[in-house]
Amino acid sequence: xxxxxxxxxxxxxxxxxxxxxxxxxxxxxxxxxxxxxxxxxxxxxxxxxxxxxxxxxxxxxxxxxxxxxxxxxxxxxxxxxxxxxxxxxxxxxxxxxxxxxxxxxxxxxxxxxxxxxxxxxxxxxxxxxxxxxxxxxxxxxxxxxxxxxxxxxxxxxxxxxxxxxxxxxxxxxxxxxxxxxxxxxxxxxxxxxxxxxxxxxxxxxxxxxxxxxxxxxxxxxxxxxxxxxxxxxxxxxxxxxxxxxxxxxxxxxxxxxxxxxxxxxxxxxxxxxxxxxxxxxxxxxxxxxxxxxxxxxxxxxxxxxxxxxxxxxxxxxxxxxxxxxxxxxxxxxxxxxxxxxxxxxxxxxxxxxxxxxxxxxxxxxxxxxxxxxxxxxxxxxxxxxxxxxxxxxxxxxxxxxxxxxxxxxxxxxxxxxxxxxxxxxxxxxxxxxxxxxxxxxxxxxxxxxxxxxxxxxxxxxxxxxxxxxxxxxxxxxxxxxxxxxxxxxxxxxxxxxxxxxxxxxxxxx
RNA sequence: GCGGGUGUAGCUCAGUGGUAGAGCAUCAGCUUCCCAAGCUGAGGGCCGUGGGUUCGAUCCCCAUCACCCGCUCCA
Numbered sequence: 141x142x143x144x145x146x147x148x149x150x151x152x153x154x155x156x157x158x159x160x161x162x163x164x165x166x167x168x169x170x171x172x173x174x175x176x177x178x179x180x181x182x183x184x185x186x187x188x189x190x191x192x193x194x195x196x197x198x199x200x201x202x203x204x205x206x207x208x209x210x211x212x213x214x215x216x217x218x219x220x221x222x223x224x225x226x227x228x229x230x231x232x233x234x235x236x237x238x239x240x241x242x243x244x245x246x247x248x249x250x251x252x253x254x255x256x257x258x259x260x261x262x263x264x265x266x267x268x269x270x271x272x273x274x275x276x277x278x279x280x281x282x283x284x285x286x287x288x289x290x291x292x293x294x295x296x297x298x299x300x301x302x303x304x305x306x307x308x309x310x311x312x313x314x315x316x317x318x319x320x321x322x323x324x325x326x327x328x329x330x331x332x333x334x335x336x337x338x339x340x341x342x343x344x345x346x347x348x349x350x351x352x353x354x355x356x357x358x359x360x361x362x363x364x365x366x367x368x369x370x371x372x373x374x375x376x377x378x379x380x381x382x383x384x385x386x387x388x389x390x391x392x393x394x395x396x397x398x399x400x401x402x403x404x405x406x407x408x409x410x411x412x413x414x415x416x417x418x419x420x421x422x423x424x425x426x427x428x429x430x431x432x433x434x435x436x437x438x439x440x441x442x443x444x445x446x447x448x449x450x451x452x453x454x455x456x457x458x459x460x461x462x463x464x465x466x467x468x469x470x471x472x473x474x475x476x477x478x479x480x481x482x483x484x485x486x487x488x489x490x491x492x493x494x495x496x497x498x499x500x501x502x503x504x505x506x507x508x509x510x511x512x513x514x515x516x517x518x519x520x521x522x523x524x525x526x527x528x529x530x531x532x533x534x535x536x537x538x539x540x541x542x543x544x545x546x547x548x549x550x551x552x553x554x555x556x557x558x559x560x561x562x563x564x565x566x567x568x569x570x571x572x573x574x575x576x577x578x579x580x581x582x583x584x585x586x587x588x589x590x591x592x593x594x595x596x597x598x599x600x601x602x603x604x605x606x607x608x609x610x611x612x613x614x615x616x617x618x619x620x621x622x623x624x625x626x627x628x629x630x631x632x633x634x635x636x637x638x639x640x641x642x643x644x645x646x647x648x649x
Numbered sequence: 650g651c652g653g654g655u656g657u658a659g660c661u662c663a664g665u666g667g668u669a670g671a672g673c674a675u676c677a678g679c680u681u682c683c684c685a686a687g688c689u690g691a692g693g694g695c696c697g698u699g700g701g702u703u704c705g706a707u708c709c710c711c712a713u714c715a716c717c718c719g720c721u722c723c724a
Binding site: 172351559 | 650660676681684686687698714717723
């Protein structure tokens with residue numbers, strides 16, 4: 141996408157292209173869709189898999205070299221989406237996800253219902269006054285003086301949640317002077333729940349995971365006991381997560397079903413600063429290496445007050461943010477590198493009664509609960525960022541737009557095109573296609589004139605087109621047509637695979 | 650969740666109280682030695698969904714769903 145000087149890309153056009161070419165469809169499209177869910181089409185799934193595989197390679201197959209020059213140890217995991225519900229109570233998600241909220245119809249303000257108290261006149265006559273539970277005595281006095289009657293002695297104090305909602309019409313909300321402006325409390329539980337077993341009841345209620353990370357903590361002991369890893373080490377996992385977002389928005393950016401790529405890096409508490417810095421740099425390099433370079437990618441540290449419950453202590457969270465068209469000139473979160481302290485392992489140790497600490501032979505058999513540095517990326521957000529970054533309007537070419545994908549993520553690496561549908565061109569093209577498809581995802585496109593076919597490949601971001609023409613019959617050469625420049629050159633047909641490897645390696649620099 | 654907007658062919662949109670059009674795309678055939686070119690033809694829509702008013706609704710009214718924008722919310 142264009143940088144900050146040229147914010148002319150419209151999200152609508154990107155969404156339209158995604159549907160038209162088979163990257164992303166609205167889920168349940170033929171039934172009118174369903175809010176917050178999306179399907180990945182033939183090209184979208186290729187793109188998503190490419191990003192997923194590159195992440196897995198960086199994390200598990202070929203983890204980076206650590207600060208001391210040794211390759212790091214990271215192992216993979218694929219845990220279940222549904223776990224024992226106790227896991228989510230221990231992790232803080234059940235409590236943290238179920239805040240009842242009330243809205244004030246007058247001021248449009250929203251309050252945590254369990255944070256409001258209500259002053260009720262002892263004689264049952266007159267308005268009830270709602271206040272924040274932290275309100276100081278002077279504040280209460282002031283409010284009674286202003287719109288109430290008498291003094292504090294004339295009132296009893298109840299919590300809002302203990303009251304019958306029928307009585308809400310008597311209540312004056314904290315920031316208004318009128319009665320009856322508070323709505324009924326609404327549960328904002330962001331965890332999807334379901335039931336395990338054929339009949340639904342409170343007894344068998346379970347949750348769809350809102351993050352993949354907990355599956356890693358739950359298996360910490362299993363992995364340590366079975367895989368000979370030693371501190372420091374990482375456990376990586378890619379998978380679906382579910383959040384019942386209040387407002388799914390911005391295409392696939394905030395959806396209710398999404399995919400995460402998370403790695404929990406376990407280390408000694410004294411080393412967290414080193415590893416937090418290390419992983420932030422590594423993750424930044426990763427996104428840059430697949431094309432999200434330049435001013436569209438930034439680092440942002442979380443403010444204290446926005447930190448999640450597990451990161452209140454420690455080093456906090458540093459985000460890698462991308463300038464999406466809908467956030468420009470601002471940025472949206474792509475990945476967070478958090479210091480989760482020992483919050484999760486401690487919580488699960490306490491709740492489960494299991495020992496989740498580590499006996500470290502390298503530290504004189506010191507026994508400790510490891511701290512965790514967590515690079516947690518949104519796979520589906522990454523896909524969106526790649527599409528947005530690649531989207532390049534170009535009025536000088538027939539398609540009017542092309543996707544400038546980095547070759548490593550492009551869903552199709554090349555298209556093989558016979559210049560005409562004549563008998564001599566097609567067999568040669570088919571032969572080349574059959575050879576190339578062993579090594580690369582490639583397309584063979586025979587129909588229609590050559591311009592239309594180039595245009596189609598531009599729109600799906602295919603880096604190379606190889607065209608077979610009359611000269612091919614004579615001298616076994618083909619035309620290479622480059623997506624970004626539309627320039628052409630001729631190479632020997634037998635060298636096409638080698639040529640692609642070379643060119644793609646060059647672009648990865 | 651609140652306020653505003655939109656919903657007609659794959660896409661971009663016309664249109665009318667009397668059972669629907671254009672351009673582009675798609676597909677087929679011909680043509681074509683390199684950038685959505687040309688010619689011919691084809692497929693494709695219960696006019697988002699459900700009610701109501703009416704002899705009759707794609708059009709008017711209500712509801713609902715989805716999407717967009719702004720708030721709000723957001724581990």
